[in-house]
Amino acid sequence: MAKPTIIIYQAEENSSRIKVQIPYVMKTEREKFKTFHSAFYHPNQKLWSIINTAENWERLQKEFEHKIEIKKLAKFRPLPQKTTNEKIQAELAKAEQKLILKAFSPNTIKAYMNEIKTFFSFFETRNFSEINKAEIESFIYHLISKYGISETKQNMCINAIKAYYEHVLGQPREYYDIQRPKRSLNLPNILSKSEVAKLLQTPKNIKHKAILFLIYSSGLRISEAINLRVKDIHSADGYIFIKAAKGKKDRRTVLSPILLKLLREYYRAHKPSYWLFEGQEGGQYSAKSIQNTFRKAVTEANVNPWATVHTLRHSFATHLLQEGTNLRYIQSLLGHSSSKTTxxxxHVLAINNKNIKSPLDFLGDFGISGEGEPKSGP
Structure with a gap:
C-alpha cells in the first residue's frame, strides 16, 4: 500500500495563499501544520492553506521533507479577448445607449457590456436578432465546459443577454426562459465579535479607522460608504441616510454614538467638503483604498484571512441577531427587498449559538476526557 502523501498545490505568482491537502491519517503532520502562522482550513474544499510567502514555502518543504508532492491546481483557460469588428462595435454602442436610457446603474452597464461583447464575438458572423434560445444555451454551455465560468458569471451572462434581447431589440419576455444554474446555498463568512474588535482597533489613521467603524456599525456595502455625503449623517436624529443604494432604494440605518464621536474627530482632522470620505486629490474615496485598508487591518489583527470588507456587513447582521434584534428591523437596515435574503x-446564528446543544450532549459524556482536541479543522 502506498504511503500517504501531503500534496502542496503550486501557487501562482499573484496567489495570496498556498493550498495544501493533508490526508486524514496523517494526524501528526496536520497538527504540525496548524502551528504555521495563518494556517486555515477550508471545509468545502477539504484543503488547508497558509499565506503565500517564500518563508512559508521553505518551511513547508523543511518540515515535511520526503512526505510531500507538489502539484498544479487544475485551471480552465481564460476567456479570449477578441478584436471586435465594425458590426459588433456598432451593436455594442446601440446596446449601451439603450441601457443608459433605461437607467441601469453604471456598474451594471459595464458588467453587461463585457458579457454582451463576448456573446457577439462568439456569433460574429450571424445576425444577432436571429439567434434562438437553443443556440444561446449552447453558448452558455460552451463557456462552462471550456472556460469553467462560475455560477455568478453564468447568471451575469444570461442576464446581459436577456437585457439585450428584451430592452435593445424589444423581443418578448418569453424568449428569455434560459436554463439557470442551481444557486449554491453558501453561508456568509462572518467574524466573531472579538475578531471585529481587534480589527477595528488596528488602524492608526483616523480616516481608515472611521471607514471600518462605519461599515461595521451601520451594515453598509462598500459602495454605500463611498457614496455617503457629509449631510447624510443625521446626528440629531440618530441615523445615517443611504441614498439610491442597490436597487436604487433610499433607506436609513443606525448611527452608533461611538461612531458619531469618531466621525466628529475625523471631520475636525480632514474637513471633507461634500463626500464624507474624499481622496487626497478630492472627489470620492475609492473602493480599492478601502479594500487595501481592510486587508492591512486583517493581517495586523491576525483574524480570518479570508474575510473581505463585505464580511463586516455580514457580521453586523449576525451580531444584531445574536443580541435579539428582530429580523424585520435587520432587513430594513440592510436594505433587503426580501426577508428570505436576510x-x-x-442559519449562521443557529450554527454559532452556544445556547443550543447537540442531542449528543443529553446522553452523557461517555467518559471522554477531551485531551488532545484539535484547534481547528477535522
Missing amino acids: EVYT
Missing part, C-alpha cells in the same frame, strides 16, 4: 443569517 434569513440566511439565522
Whole structure:
C-alpha cells in the first residue's frame, strides 16, 4: 500500500495563499501544520492553506521533507479577448445607449457590456436578432465546459443577454426562459465579535479607522460608504441616510454614538467638503483604498484571512441577531427587498449559538476526557 502523501498545490505568482491537502491519517503532520502562522482550513474544499510567502514555502518543504508532492491546481483557460469588428462595435454602442436610457446603474452597464461583447464575438458572423434560445444555451454551455465560468458569471451572462434581447431589440419576455444554474446555498463568512474588535482597533489613521467603524456599525456595502455625503449623517436624529443604494432604494440605518464621536474627530482632522470620505486629490474615496485598508487591518489583527470588507456587513447582521434584534428591523437596515435574503443569517446564528446543544450532549459524556482536541479543522 502506498504511503500517504501531503500534496502542496503550486501557487501562482499573484496567489495570496498556498493550498495544501493533508490526508486524514496523517494526524501528526496536520497538527504540525496548524502551528504555521495563518494556517486555515477550508471545509468545502477539504484543503488547508497558509499565506503565500517564500518563508512559508521553505518551511513547508523543511518540515515535511520526503512526505510531500507538489502539484498544479487544475485551471480552465481564460476567456479570449477578441478584436471586435465594425458590426459588433456598432451593436455594442446601440446596446449601451439603450441601457443608459433605461437607467441601469453604471456598474451594471459595464458588467453587461463585457458579457454582451463576448456573446457577439462568439456569433460574429450571424445576425444577432436571429439567434434562438437553443443556440444561446449552447453558448452558455460552451463557456462552462471550456472556460469553467462560475455560477455568478453564468447568471451575469444570461442576464446581459436577456437585457439585450428584451430592452435593445424589444423581443418578448418569453424568449428569455434560459436554463439557470442551481444557486449554491453558501453561508456568509462572518467574524466573531472579538475578531471585529481587534480589527477595528488596528488602524492608526483616523480616516481608515472611521471607514471600518462605519461599515461595521451601520451594515453598509462598500459602495454605500463611498457614496455617503457629509449631510447624510443625521446626528440629531440618530441615523445615517443611504441614498439610491442597490436597487436604487433610499433607506436609513443606525448611527452608533461611538461612531458619531469618531466621525466628529475625523471631520475636525480632514474637513471633507461634500463626500464624507474624499481622496487626497478630492472627489470620492475609492473602493480599492478601502479594500487595501481592510486587508492591512486583517493581517495586523491576525483574524480570518479570508474575510473581505463585505464580511463586516455580514457580521453586523449576525451580531444584531445574536443580541435579539428582530429580523424585520435587520432587513430594513440592510436594505433587503426580501426577508428570505436576510434569513440566511439565522442559519449562521443557529450554527454559532452556544445556547443550543447537540442531542449528543443529553446522553452523557461517555467518559471522554477531551485531551488532545484539535484547534481547528477535522
